[in-house]
Amino acid sequence: MKIAPISEELFQRAQHSIPGGVNSPVRAFRAVGGNPRFMVSAKGPYMYDEDGNRYLELINSWGPMILGHADEIVQEAVQKAIPNSLSFGAPTRKEIEIAELIADMVPSIEKVRMVNSGTEATMSAVRVARGYTGRNKMIKFEGCYHGHGDSFLIAAGSGAITLGVPDSPGVTKGVAADTLTAPYNDLEAVKTLVEGNKDQVAAIILEPVAGNMGLVLPEVGFLQGLRDLCTKEGIVLIFDEVMTGFRLAPGGAQQLFGVTPDMTTLGKIIGGGMPVGAYGGKKEIMNFVAPAGPVYQAGTLSGNPIAMSAGMAMLQYLQSHPEVYTNLERTTTNMVNGMKKNMQELGMNFTINHVGSMFSIFFTEQPVTDFESAKTSDTAMFGRYFNGMLQRGVYLAPSQYESLFVSTAITDELVEEYIKANREALQEAVAQQ
Ligand code: HOZ
Numbered sequence: 001m002k003i004a005p006i007s008e009e010l011f012q013r014a015q016h017s018i019p020g021g022v023n024s025p026v027r028a029f030r031a032v033g034g035n036p037r038f039m040v041s042a043k044g045p046y047m048y049d050e051d052g053n054r055y056l057e058l059i060n061s062w063g064p065m066i067l068g069h070a071d072e073i074v075q076e077a078v079q080k081a082i083p084n085s086l087s088f089g090a091p092t093r094k095e096i097e098i099a100e101l102i103a104d105m106v107p108s109i110e111k112v113r114m115v116n117s118g119t120e121a122t123m124s125a126v127r128v129a130r131g132y133t134g135r136n137k138m139i140k141f142e143g144c145y146h147g148h149g150d151s152f153l154i155a156a157g158s159g160a161i162t163l164g165v166p167d168s169p170g171v172t173k174g175v176a177a178d179t180l181t182a183p184y185n186d187l188e189a190v191k192t193l194v195e196g197n198k199d200q201v202a203a204i205i206l207e208p209v210a211g212n213m214g215l216v217l218p219e220v221g222f223l224q225g226l227r228d229l230c231t232k233e234g235i236v237l238i239f240d241e242v243m244t245g246f247r248l249a250p251g252g253a254q255q256l257f258g259v260t261p262d263m264t265t266l267g268k269i270i271g272g273g274m275p276v277g278a279y280g281g282k283k284e285i286m287n288f289v290a291p292a293g294p295v296y297q298a299g300t301l302s303g304n305p306i307a308m309s310a311g312m313a314m315l316q317y318l319q320s321h322p323e324v325y326t327n328l329e330r331t332t333t334n335m336v337n338g339m340k341k342n343m344q345e346l347g348m349n350f351t352i353n354h355v356g357s358m359f360s361i362f363f364t365e366q367p368v369t370d371f372e373s374a375k376t377s378d379t380a381m382f383g384r385y386f387n388g389m390l391q392r393g394v395y396l397a398p399s400q401y402e403s404l405f406v407s408t409a410i411t412d413e414l415v416e417e418y419i420k421a422n423r424e425a426l427q428e429a430v431a432q433q
Helices: 005-017 072-084 093-105 118-133 173-177 187-196 222-233 252-257 305-320 323-345 379-391 412-431
Strands: 039-043 046-049 054-057 111-115 137-141 179-182 201-206 236-240 263-266 277-281 351-355 358-362
Touching: 054 412, 072 305, 093 111, 093 277, 093 305, 111 118, 118 137, 118 201, 118 236, 118 263, 118 277, 137 187, 173 179, 179 187, 187 201, 187 222, 201 222, 222 236, 236 252, 252 263, 323 351, 323 358, 323 412, 379 412
Parallel strands: 137 179, 137 201, 201 236, 236 263
Antiparallel strands: 039 046, 046 054, 111 277, 263 277, 351 358
16 A cells, blocks of 8 residues: 655645646646655656655656666766756757658658657647648647647647646637647548638648547548548648657657658657657758748757757667567557456456557447547546556556556566556456446
């Protein structure tokens, strides 16, 4: 049984100086009840909190820690870079090297601009698509989350759904009018929107595997259908691969599914745990970005030397170790199979969505293919299950509407421990019904 009085005290204290006590909403545990744990360190598969509790963890900083925490390869690269100053605000060789590496790994990217977060990447990519096409509107999908830029906070996933504010106050009517939304996996709905807004749609943006309404996979033909539609209508197709980039394959979901967008946004793994994002794509589009072209975008800390060193070490490792992806797939499949067996034995309603090293459990009997079906999950059950896992030393995403991420630090023994904790936590959650 994990008790956490120091974390509780810190959370109370944090309320006075930080909105809601946290710097990113999902961390506040509001959707699952209880108080967030305040972390002090992490190594390999474990995080350690202020109270001395250890957690086997499945969020991995929401994706970046694909090699587990405090991986030596990334840490050494950072340590080597630190003595040369933390920031220059002037170009470096490392920025060229990482741009070349990204272009080599990600099928759609010929040129790339480094930024500081996934949010910056998506905001900038849509601006470039608008500048390039001379059109204003954008299509996004219900339950997809592309960071907190104004135009994305319409029918948004992640913390926005978790807190019940998918359409955030503070977004002007004008911005909202330029954001059109369609259900995920509904190609016909997208065609109707495009038809009804002829020559006005600059971009279609989506997570090629959605990870912010829980994990939702693209149905066969959906990505290719969008690709064909965008080509026909002169619309810029943007894959938001902030979560899936370098995670589902060295070249991301676009490599896994064999569909190449016009632009791609990246984050998380690309920084090896440092705050990095990037957007890139075809040369003819990226040449619209200042100073090559007229679409303005800039950043004092963009291409930061420490962040570039961490990212470079991470990406080089992943490119030269393709077995990472087969090993992660095997580990995750074992976890998923163990969970399915547990839930079948308990006679529970469930759907588990899984691809590569990402998965989500939904407590519903129906397949989860979009935001509407994701919402049929029993979120009260999820909250009890989450807390049962936490008490058994397993840290999951504190919301139904997130994906879990497996790292290479999860060994076969840890898979067994995880499945055992899963069984006990489910039994408890069912008994508390
Ligand atoms: N919205 C992020 C995951 N989809 C959560 C980020 C965080 O709380 O760190």
